[in-house]
Amino acid sequence: MKPTKPAAEMSQRELAAYIDYSVLKPEFTEQQIIDLTKDGVELGCATICINPGYMDLCEPYVKGSDTMLCPVTDFPFGTSSTESKVAQIEQVAKYDSVREVDIVANFGWLRGGQYDKVTADLEACAKAAHKYGRQIKAILETDALNEEQIRQGCECIVNAGIDFAKTSTGFLTGYEAHGATPEVIAIMMDQIKGRVKIKGSGCIRTREHFLKLIDMGIDRMGVGYRSVPVVLDLKR
Numbered sequence: 001m002k003p004t005k006p007a008a009e010m011s012q013r014e015l016a017a018y019i020d021y022s023v024l025k026p027e028f029t030e031q032q033i034i035d036l037t038k039d040g041v042e043l044g045c046a047t048i049c050i051n052p053g054y055m056d057l058c059e060p061y062v063k064g065s066d067t068m069l070c071p072v073t074d075f076p077f078g079t080s081s082t083e084s085k086v087a088q089i090e091q092v093a094k095y096d097s098v099r100e101v102d103i104v105a106n107f108g109w110l111r112g113g114q115y116d117k118v119t120a121d122l123e124a125c126a127k128a129a130h131k132y133g134r135q136i137k138a139i140l141e142t143d144a145l146n147e148e149q150i151r152q153g154c155e156c157i158v159n160a161g162i163d164f165a166k167t168s169t170g171f172l173t174g175y176e177a178h179g180a181t182p183e184v185i186a187i188m189m190d191q192i193k194g195r196v197k198i199k200g201s202g203c204i205r206t207r208e209h210f211l212k213l214i215d216m217g218i219d220r221m222g223v224g225y226r227s228v229p230v231v232l233d234l235k236r
Helices: 012-016 030-043 052-062 082-093 107-111 115-131 147-160 182-192 207-216
Strands: 019-023 047-050 068-073 100-104 135-139 164-166 197-201 220-224
Touching: 019 030, 019 197, 030 047, 030 052, 047 052, 052 068, 052 082, 068 082, 082 100, 082 115, 100 115, 107 115, 107 147, 115 135, 115 147, 135 147, 147 164, 147 182, 182 197, 182 207, 207 220
Parallel strands: 019 047, 019 220, 047 068, 068 100, 100 135, 135 164, 164 197, 197 220
Antiparallel strands: none
C-alpha cells in the first residue's frame, strides 16, 4: 500500500514497523538469538523472524511489546510434504506471540509449471494458519524463477488464500543473489494489483533501497541483523 508520506520523512519507529527482523541463521547460538530478538523489540520492528524450534526461547522477550514473532516454516527449501508443512504451521500458530507465519512455496514445482500443485499445497497452509487467526506469507524464491514463473507464483498465492507474497529466503545457492529488487517488486505489484500484501526480502542492505521500496508501496521487508541499523540510519 502506498504510504501517506515519503519514506524519507518517516520516523525511525515508523520505518521499523516495516521490518521483519531476520534471526534465521542456523549457526546462531541461543544467546545470539535472544540478543537479536531483544534488539528488534527495542527498535519496534513488526516481527522477529525465527526458526520454529526457538519459539519458547524467544516468546518471553516479545511479550508486552508491539513486536510479534514470525516463525518461518519449512525453511528454506519448501519441499516437505503438505502434511508436514501443515503440522509445522499448527505447532507454531498456537502461540499467543505469533501474528504471522512464513512458509516457502515449492519453487521446484513453480519452475516445472506445476501451478495447481503449488496452489493446493499453499491453500492447505493458509487454512492451517487462518484456523488460529494468523496471517501467512509465502516465499516464491524469485531469484530461481523467470518473470512468467514469478507471475504465476503470485497467482498461486492469491488463489490459495495466502495473505502476503514474498520474494526470497536469503538462503538460495547456485544462483546470483538479487533478492527484493525494485524490478521484481514492480512485477509482483503489477500481477497482484492489491489482492494480497507484498513482502520483499533478500539483499535489502542500503537505506536508499529500503526507502525506495516503501515509496513503491511495499507492505513489509525482511532485513538481516547487520542491515537493520543501516536501513534505519542508526548511529551505532
